[in-house]
Structure formats: C-alpha cells, structure tokens
Amino acid sequence: MHNQSNHLLPIEAAGRGLATPVARRSFLRYTGASLAVGGLLLAGCSDDDDDVDPNSNTTDVGQGDIGILNYAYALEQLEAAFYAQVVAGGTGTFFAGASAGEKAILTDIRDHEAIHAAFFKAALGSSALPARVPDFSGIDFNVRTAAAGAAKMGVLDAAKAFEDLGVAAYNGAGRFITDVNNLVLAGKIVSVEARHAAAIRELITSNTFVASDVVDTATTGKEKSKRPPEVLETANKFLATGSKLRAPSFA
Amino acid sequence: MDLFQIIDDIAKVDPEVYDRFDSRRAAFRNFLGFGKKVSAAALPLAVSTLFNKAYGQSNNLPQIVVDTLNLALQLEYLEKYFYQTALASNILNPEQTGAINIILNDENLHINTLRGVLGTQAIADPTRAGFDYTGSQNRRRAALFPTLGGTTSPNTGTFSSVADFLTVSQQFVDTGVRAYKGGAANLITQKDILESALNIHSVEARHSSRIRSLRRGGIQNTAAPKSWITPDETTSTPALPNNGVSGAPASVGPYLAGTPAASFPAENNVTQGSAAVNVQTVVTGQSFTVSGTAGAEAFDEPLDAVTVKAIAKNFAADPTALFN
Numbered sequence: 001m002h003n004q005s006n007h008l009l010p011i012e013a014a015g016r017g018l019a020t021p022v023a024r025r026s027f028l029r030y031t032g033a034s035l036a037v038g039g040l041l042l043a044g045c046s047d048d049d050d051d052v053d054p055n056s057n058t059t060d061v062g063q064g065d066i067g068i069l070n071y072a073y074a075l076e077q078l079e080a081a082f083y084a085q086v087v088a089g090g091t092g093t094f095f096a097g098a099s100a101g102e103k104a105i106l107t108d109i110r111d112h113e114a115i116h117a118a119f120f121k122a123a124l125g126s127s128a129l130p131a132r133v134p135d136f137s138g139i140d141f142n143v144r145t146a147a148a149g150a151a152k153m154g155v156l157d158a159a160k161a162f163e164d165l166g167v168a169a170y171n172g173a174g175r176f177i178t179d180v181n182n183l184v185l186a187g188k189i190v191s192v193e194a195r196h197a198a199a200i201r202e203l204i205t206s207n208t209f210v211a212s213d214v215v216d217t218a219t220t221g222k223e224k225s226k227r228p229p230e231v232l233e234t235a236n237k238f239l240a241t242g243s244k245l246r247a248p249s250f251a
Numbered sequence: 252m253d254l255f256q257i258i259d260d261i262a263k264v265d266p267e268v269y270d271r272f273d274s275r276r277a278a279f280r281n282f283l284g285f286g287k288k289v290s291a292a293a294l295p296l297a298v299s300t301l302f303n304k305a306y307g308q309s310n311n312l313p314q315i316v317v318d319t320l321n322l323a324l325q326l327e328y329l330e331k332y333f334y335q336t337a338l339a340s341n342i343l344n345p346e347q348t349g350a351i352n353i354i355l356n357d358e359n360l361h362i363n364t365l366r367g368v369l370g371t372q373a374i375a376d377p378t379r380a381g382f383d384y385t386g387s388q389n390r391r392r393a394a395l396f397p398t399l400g401g402t403t404s405p406n407t408g409t410f411s412s413v414a415d416f417l418t419v420s421q422q423f424v425d426t427g428v429r430a431y432k433g434g435a436a437n438l439i440t441q442k443d444i445l446e447s448a449l450n451i452h453s454v455e456a457r458h459s460s461r462i463r464s465l466r467r468g469g470i471q472n473t474a475a476p477k478s479w480i481t482p483d484e485t486t487s488t489p490a491l492p493n494n495g496v497s498g499a500p501a502s503v504g505p506y507l508a509g510t511p512a513a514s515f516p517a518e519n520n521v522t523q524g525s526a527a528v529n530v531q532t533v534v535t536g537q538s539f540t541v542s543g544t545a546g547a548e549a550f551d552e553p554l555d556a557v558t559v560k561a562i563a564k565n566f567a568a569d570p571t572a573l574f575n
Contacts (some may be wrong), residue, residue, distance in 0.1 A: 084539070101470065112548060112549040113543055115541060119528055174435070186362055188432065188523070197460075206349070210457050217356060217360070221364060235491065
C-alpha cells in the first residue's frame with residue numbers, strides 16, 4: 001500500500017526485528033508456557049489498536065451507526081483543528097489581510113466545528129475512536145487563497161474543500177444510518193456545513209455558493225454526495241500517519 | 252449533459268439498464284433526437300421520465316413517502332414562482348439577479364427530480380396563480396406583505412420591495428430546509444430517495460446562506476443576518492397565522508418550535524441528542540471559548556409537516572387548495 005510519508009510501515013519494522021537472530025535458549029524463554037505466550041499476545045493488543053490494518057496503516061471506522069458516528073466525529077475533528085489553526089493564524093492571527101467580515105465568519109465556523117466534534121465525542125462516549133492527528137502541511141495558514149500552481153493551499157481554498165467534502169460526506173452517509181434519531185442529528189449538522197460551504201465560496205468568488213463542481217446544476221439540482229471510502233481518500237490526505245481511516249462497511 | 256455517458260455509467264452498476272428502458276425503438280430514438288426534436292427545456296423532464304420508466308417506484312411507494320415528497324414539491328413550487336416573479340419585477344441589482352437565477356434554476360431542477368420520483372402521484376403544478384405572496388390568501392384577509400404582489404391581483408402581481416422579497420425569501424428557504432430535515436425520517440426505508448432528499452436539502456441550505464448574505468448587503472458585511480440561523484431570530488421574527496391547521500402550534504414561523512416541541516424545537520435550541528448534550532457548554536479544554544450564540548447556530552432544527560403546512564398556507568392563494 002502506498003505510504004506517502006515514507007515512514008516504515010509497522011509490518012516492515014516488525015519484520016526487521018524478526019530478522020534479528022534469537023538464541024535458541026532465549027527463544028524458548030519467549031515461547032514458554034502457552035499462558036505466558038497468550039498473555040504476551042493479549043498484552044500486544046491494546047484497545048487503541050483495535051482495527052488497525054498494518055498493511056494500509058488505517059483504522060476501520062467500524063460498523064453500524066457507531067461506525068457512521070465515528071466517521072462523522074473524525075471529519076468534524078479535522079475541521080475543528082483546521083479552523084482553530086486558521087483563527088490562531090500563520091504568522092499572526094488569521095491570514096494576512098483578513099477582513100472584519102472574514103474574521104467573523106471564520107471565527108463562527110471555528111466555534112461550530114469545535115461544538116460538532118465535542119458533541120460527537122460526548123455522544124459516542126466509550127465508543128469513540130481515539131482522537132485524530134491532523135496533517136495540515138499542505139496548507140499555508142498565512143495565505144488567503146493560493147495562486148494557481150502554488151505548492152500549498154490557501155486558507156479559503158482548504159476551507160472550501162473541507163466544507164464541500166463534509167456536506168457530500170453527510171449526504172452520502174445517510175443511507176447507512178439505521179436509527180432515525182441519528183439520521184435527524186446528521187441532518188441538523190449537514191445543513192449548517194452547507195451554510196458554511198456557501199459562505200466560504202462567496203468569500204472566494206461571488207455567486208459560487210452553488211456550482212457544478214458540487215451540485216448537479218444541469219439535471220437534478222442535487223448535491224453530489226460521496227460514499228465514505230471516497231470521502232476518506234481525500235480526508236486521509238489531511239490526517240497524519242497513524243490517524244488515517246478506512247470504511248469498508250460503508251462502500 | 253451526455254445522455255450516453257449517463258446510461259453507460261449506470262450500466263456499470265446495473266448491467267440490465269438497457270433492458271429496463273422502453274424497448275420500443277421509436278420511443279428511444281426520439282430521446283436520442285433522431286425523431287421529433289426534443290427541446291432543451293424539455294430534456295430534463297424527458298430524461299427524468301425516461302429514468303422513471305426504468306426505476307420509478309411510484310406505484311410501490313409507501314403513502315408517507317408520497318406525502319413527504321409532495322409537501323417538498325409544493326414548497327419547491329412556492330419558491331419557484333416566488334423567484335420567477337422577483338426576476339420579472341425588475342427590482343433586483345445585478346448581484347442579486349445572479350444569485351436568484353442560480354437558485355431558480357435549482358428549484359426547477361428539484362421540481363423535475365421530485366416529479367420523476369413521484370410519477371403519477373405528483374401533485375399538479377399550482378402555477379403562479381396558486382400563490383399569493385402578500386399573505387392575503389387572494390384578498391380573503393389583510394395582506395402581511397402587500398409589496399409582494401400588490402392588493403389588486405395579489406396572486407398575479409409583481410413585487411415592489413427588494414427588502415420584503417429578501418426577507419420572505421429567507422423565511423421560505425429556511426422553512427424548506429427545516430421541512431426537508433423533518434421529512435428525512437419518513438424516507439429512512441427508501442435509501443435512494445433518502446439520499447436524493449438529503450442532496451436537495453443541502454442545496455437549499457446553500458441557498459439560505461446566500462440569501463442571508465444578500466440581506467446583510469454582501470458576504471463581507473458584518474451586519475445581521477449571519478449566513479446561519481442565530482438564536483435571536485426565534486424571538487425577533489414575527490409569528491405567522493397558523494390558518495387553523497389542526498394540531499399546529501398557535502404561533503408558527505420558520506424559527507419557532509413545531510409540534511411536538513420536544514422533537515421539533517425552536518431554532519434557539521441548544522440541547523442535542525438522546526443524551527441531551529448542552530452544545531453551548533460542551534466545548535472544553537480549548538484555548539478559546541465559543542461565542543454565546545454558537546451552540547444554537549451549530550445545529551439547524553427539523554420541522555414537522557403539520558407546522559410546515561400551517562406556515563406555507565399563508566402564501567397559498569386558496570388556503571384549502573394547497574398544503575393539505
């Protein structure tokens with residue numbers, strides 16, 4: 001599986017360890033009584049590493065409504081962390097030249113996403129997956145919008161991407177929800193994300209709140225929803241190694 | 252729109268798609284344009300009819316699904332003729348005109364989409380004359396917004412106030428968002444229809460965000476309203492008559508509670524989920540504190556069909572003919 005960070009995948013590291021010769025007597029000490037071995041094996045499986053696939057270094061979001069809620073929780077954490085950093089700024093608060101209106105909008109969105117993430121954490125309780133670690137190395141927090149061909153995205157470019165992705169994600173996840181109360185919750189949040197998306201788009205270019213890249217403006221007038229695996233392909237680019245996710249139950 | 256590509260894409264997930272279409276060669280050739288001309292304006296409806304023949308379940312849909320979609324369809328018509336009339340009134344500036352054109356295009360497509368799913372069970376097009384945006388119910392009572400159609404022929408008149416148009420636009424679209432949200436639960440057994448409804452719902456929310464930014468004089472303006480619903484709107488927006496709709500709250504409006512209020516709270520609600528999380532205080536351990544209005548802003552509330560109808564009937568030319 002392609003590993004963008006070029007770090008050793010866990011299985012490769014383990015293999016290197018296994019290649020180190022172990023003296024026969026020491027080996028017996030390690031294998032010992034089956035109970036001891038069993039204990040070692042069980043000790044090696046912490047709850048945190050539940051469904052980490054060493055081949056892809058991704059964690060499975062899980063199954064059922066809990067899986068969908070953890071999926072949503074992860075996306076909200078990403079947005080919350082992003083906007084917290086936007087408001088905190090690159091070399092000062094916000095990007096260079098941020099207007100009063102932009103600061104107000106971005107601060108509000110920061111608050112909303114922090115609330116969404118904290119809400120899901122509270123609602124999931126002990127079923128919550130460990131906190132995600134973001135990777136925003138591809139974003140320049142001191143730039144409003146990046147020039148064409150720039151190495152890093154600007155703040156509004158990234159915000160637009162996250163918001164549009166969030167809307168498509170919630171809409172594409174709806175069909176997998178089985179408890180109507182969870183469907184209502186997802187519905188309450190997705191419309192707010194769509195308000196965010198429209199506002200960010202308007203900051204970038206007038207009257208792009210709806211556009212053909214995210215809405216089918218030719219035939220149906222519908223948002224272009226995305227299934228969890230497709231969403232995670234993009235989201236994983238902003239999640240650090242060890243924090244990436246997969247969603248095989250929701251293909 | 253490349254019809255061939257669309258059908259080929261469908262074939263990837265449904266290899267029998269070609270068998271599902273009307274196999275009469277003449278009918279199919281017409282869609283391909285070999286026979287009589289299909290006008291560009293008719294094409295979306297033609298395409299949706301084509302797909303409805305293939306996939307339409309209008310004969311098998313549960314009544315609750317039909318009713319939910321027909322309420323949505325009536326709201327789309329309410330908005331369609333509202334925006335169409337505004338454009339014909341020549342009161343909008345270029346920025347507003349651009350935005351309303353985009354929104355109207357979406358509403359027309361939503362109508363096509365919903366009609367495609369409902370098939371023969373779709374309600375008839377109410378036409379412009381079916382709506383009276385002054386709220387007088389075609390002069391049955393005093394107008395709520397006389398500038399939105401005048402007093403002589405309020406169900407055919409043009410609009411004379413941009414401010415009133417934008418105010419009522421916001422109320423229509425926010426009611427629509429709440430209605431789709433409230434109706435989603437009814438669609439939980441129809442996964443494709445549910446996803447379609449969610450995909451319309453989010454577009455309406457984009458519309459609301461834009462209308463609100465127009466109302467405050469542009470996206471950069473820091474005046475009210477925000478692009479999201481703020482808790483003060485629950486208390487500051489005048490309530491509408493409930494038209495005697497059975498079971499509707501005494502006071503109805505886009506930011507007020509529905510019925511039952513526990514399931515359909517007002518927009519200033521901050522209690523979410525079965526664990527009753529207070530979302531105004533849930534954020535802890537951050538270097539910042541959320542604003543005093545963020546909790547209410549972060550969640551939009553659903554609205555029940557009864558209350559939606561009570562609100563919408565205010566703008567029917569004949570309150571007995573629509574939103575029943």
